[in-house]
Amino acid sequence: MNNDLLLASDYTKHLERMNVSIFSSVEVASKLVAKEIAKIITEKNRKKENCVLGLSAGSTPVQIYNELVELHKHQKLSFKNVIIFNNDEFYPIENNSLQSRYRYMHEYLLDYIDIQKKNIHLLDGNIAKEKIADYCKNYEKEIEKAGGFDIQILGVDSAGQIGANEPGSSINSLTRVLSLNHSTRVGKASDFYGEENVPYYCFTVGLGTILKSKKIILLAWGESKSKIIKRLVEEEQSDLIPASCLQNHPNANIIIDESAAAYLTRIRTPWLVGNCKWSDKMVKRAVFWLCEKLNKPILKLTSRDYNDNGMNDLITERGTAYDINIKVFNDLQHTITGWPGGKPNADDSTRPERAKPYPKRVIIFSPHPDDDVISMGGTLARLSEQGHDVHVAYQTSGSIAVADDEAVRFLDFVRDYAQIYEQDKDIAEKSYMDAVNILKIKKPGESDSDEVREIKAAIRRGEAKAACRFLNIPENRTHFLNLPFYETGTVKKKPIGDEDVQIVMKLLKKIKPHQIFAAGDLSDPHGTHRVCFQAIEEALKRLKNESWIKDCRVWLYRGAWQEWDVAEAEMAVPLSPTEVTIKRLAIYKHQSQKDRPLFPGTDSREFWMRAEQRNENTAKIFDKLGMAEYQAIELFVKYKFDE
Numbered sequence: 001m002n003n004d005l006l007l008a009s010d011y012t013k014h015l016e017r018m019n020v021s022i023f024s025s026v027e028v029a030s031k032l033v034a035k036e037i038a039k040i041i042t043e044k045n046r047k048k049e050n051c052v053l054g055l056s057a058g059s060t061p062v063q064i065y066n067e068l069v070e071l072h073k074h075q076k077l078s079f080k081n082v083i084i085f086n087n088d089e090f091y092p093i094e095n096n097s098l099q100s101r102y103r104y105m106h107e108y109l110l111d112y113i114d115i116q117k118k119n120i121h122l123l124d125g126n127i128a129k130e131k132i133a134d135y136c137k138n139y140e141k142e143i144e145k146a147g148g149f150d151i152q153i154l155g156v157d158s159a160g161q162i163g164a165n166e167p168g169s170s171i172n173s174l175t176r177v178l179s180l181n182h183s184t185r186v187g188k189a190s191d192f193y194g195e196e197n198v199p200y201y202c203f204t205v206g207l208g209t210i211l212k213s214k215k216i217i218l219l220a221w222g223e224s225k226s227k228i229i230k231r232l233v234e235e236e237q238s239d240l241i242p243a244s245c246l247q248n249h250p251n252a253n254i255i256i257d258e259s260a261a262a263y264l265t266r267i268r269t270p271w272l273v274g275n276c277k278w279s280d281k282m283v284k285r286a287v288f289w290l291c292e293k294l295n296k297p298i299l300k301l302t303s304r305d306y307n308d309n310g311m312n313d314l315i316t317e318r319g320t321a322y323d324i325n326i327k328v329f330n331d332l333q334h335t336i337t338g339w340p341g342g343k344p345n346a347d348d349s350t351r352p353e354r355a356k357p358y359p360k361r362v363i364i365f366s367p368h369p370d371d372d373v374i375s376m377g378g379t380l381a382r383l384s385e386q387g388h389d390v391h392v393a394y395q396t397s398g399s400i401a402v403a404d405d406e407a408v409r410f411l412d413f414v415r416d417y418a419q420i421y422e423q424d425k426d427i428a429e430k431s432y433m434d435a436v437n438i439l440k441i442k443k444p445g446e447s448d449s450d451e452v453r454e455i456k457a458a459i460r461r462g463e464a465k466a467a468c469r470f471l472n473i474p475e476n477r478t479h480f481l482n483l484p485f486y487e488t489g490t491v492k493k494k495p496i497g498d499e500d501v502q503i504v505m506k507l508l509k510k511i512k513p514h515q516i517f518a519a520g521d522l523s524d525p526h527g528t529h530r531v532c533f534q535a536i537e538e539a540l541k542r543l544k545n546e547s548w549i550k551d552c553r554v555w556l557y558r559g560a561w562q563e564w565d566v567a568e569a570e571m572a573v574p575l576s577p578t579e580v581t582i583k584r585l586a587i588y589k590h591q592s593q594k595d596r597p598l599f600p601g602t603d604s605r606e607f608w609m610r611a612e613q614r615n616e617n618t619a620k621i622f623d624k625l626g627m628a629e630y631q632a633i634e635l636f637v638k639y640k641f642d643e
Contacts, residue, residue, distance in 0.1 A: 034067030173206030297626030520556030
């Protein structure tokens with residue numbers, strides 16, 4: 001089997017109404033799509049024809065555009081015969097606004113290739129209101145004049161939106177301005193530093209225009225897209241899922257990574273569509289699925305339950321229902337531990353963590369200054385309470401997530417403090433007034449000055465220290481790495497670089513940890529968690545020959561966006577009601593993120609609510625499977641070092 005493309009037989013795909021290709025990683029998939037685009041450009045150029053591309057903005061196609069730029073620079077791929085149209089644009093919006101699609105297309109692609117200016121057609125968010133109707137008609141005429149799209153690159157949101165076509169859009173719709181619904185505006189709030197700054201309208205190429213494309217590639221990465229991918233691929237076409245109209249297109253292709261494929265039947269429940277390779281993990285997943293479907297605990301499942309639900313071959317291969325039930329029950333029970341650092345002087349043969357050494361040196365890597373307590377605050381409290389040498393490493397400053405009025409509030413405190421104690425009053429007053437004046441003229445979403453960014457970073461550092469103090473972690477064990485990839489002052493970040501990796505390596509070599517906890521949450525909408533983990537992963541690869549690393553285990557937690565599937569979890573740390581309260585209070589220390597976080601995503605709940613409800617729901621799953629009843633549970637998966 002090709003390790004990059006996850007192949008499947010036609011039979012196992014028989015529920016899928018579209019051509020779906022699942023890749024092992026975003027990087028691999030992006031390279032393939034970029035090569036496909038380059039191939040079409042080259043073929044068209046050979047025929048002395050133009051190649052017409054319809055392109056989308058957002059985080060999904062970024063790596064494709066990076067690959068195209070690399071092909072232009074190093075393999076002399078020319079774009080002189082390419083005509084580009086983009087699919088959507090906010091309205092009204094200035095071209096140079098950080099959130100504009102116009103600026104995005106230039107920053108990620110157009111400024112780095114040899115495309116002719118006359119061949120660039122980007123929707124204009126500045127057009128006068130009375131000219132919109134004619135402008136949209138002319139945009140359609142320009143697409144038609146160019147010969148229609150040779151290839152259309154699309155992303156999809158969690159509601160099935162393509163372009164900016166909202167649920168209910170007509171399958172015959174053309175380029176137009178439409179009103180963004182509430183859920184869409186909430187989803188865009190992070191990019192605009194608050195929902196109130198999100199435009200109410202948007203230009204979009206219509207579904208009818210998209211469906212005229214000769215070839216369509218829809219991309220989706222990450223678990224946050226997995227449910228909508230299942231709906232648009234396996235369910236009947238519906239106006240409520242705009243992307244499902246692609247089922248009618250003769251050359252539409254869905255390109256996704258493994259995470260986005262998680263809910264497809266052939267991935268989630270492959271035993272229902274064909275022969276299944278029954279690994280221990282697959283058996284566990286199937287048994288848990290059966291328990292949920294029948295509302296039975298593990299030890300009450302019968303052979304008839306297995307046979308009546310498409311799992312008779314599991315009985316044939318693994319023995320009786322009793323044998324399977326006992327094995328899965330014991331395996332799940334052995335993941336549960338109240339000693340996440342290992343229990344000293346105890347038999348650790350069936351525990352997820354080893355007893356020795358004790359105490360352990362532990363590093364918890366936190367992408368932002370609150371991910372540690374949001375994601376594993378109960379486990380962090382346990383590690384500290386049980387006497388381990390716990391260090392917390394905050395990988396980024398988190399400064400862009402601090403609202404402007406929070407920065408002013410803290411500067412006001414500094415000013416008043418200086419006046420009370422008559423210390424540096426003039427400096428404090430000037431700092432306050434400078435910041436206030438800068439923020440007064442700052443536009444929504446505009447990057448902060450270096451001074452304001454440092455003030456906001458200081459706020460996040462203070463909150464992180466307060467949370468650590470609350471959990472009895474001394475200040476000399478809190479580390480603020482400020483990885484350079486993040487410190488751009490905008491939502492857009494730099495790629496991970498050697499400087500980032502070196503900073504992580506330096507800390508690892510200094511501490512020589514026995515345990516590392518890192519964010520394995522790749523559903524973070526801005527990708528910071530993903531990049532932070534790449535820095536850790538690369539650092540570990542470079543340090544693989546160090547003697548201490550052979551005695552180091554790496555555990556991955558999930559953040560505010562997603563929880564591990566119970567079938568994947570290899571360590572489950574139960575929390576009592578008291579420990580749930582401790583975790584909540586630790587999260588409360590991050591006051592700048594409380595009440596109304598600047599980057600909420602589509603979930604309006606506060607982070608402590610998300611975390612608490614997620615942990616309690618996990619405990620309910622364990623309870624229904626037949627485990628002891630706990631108040632809450634935090635889950636972890638062991639990272640496998642490359643050989």
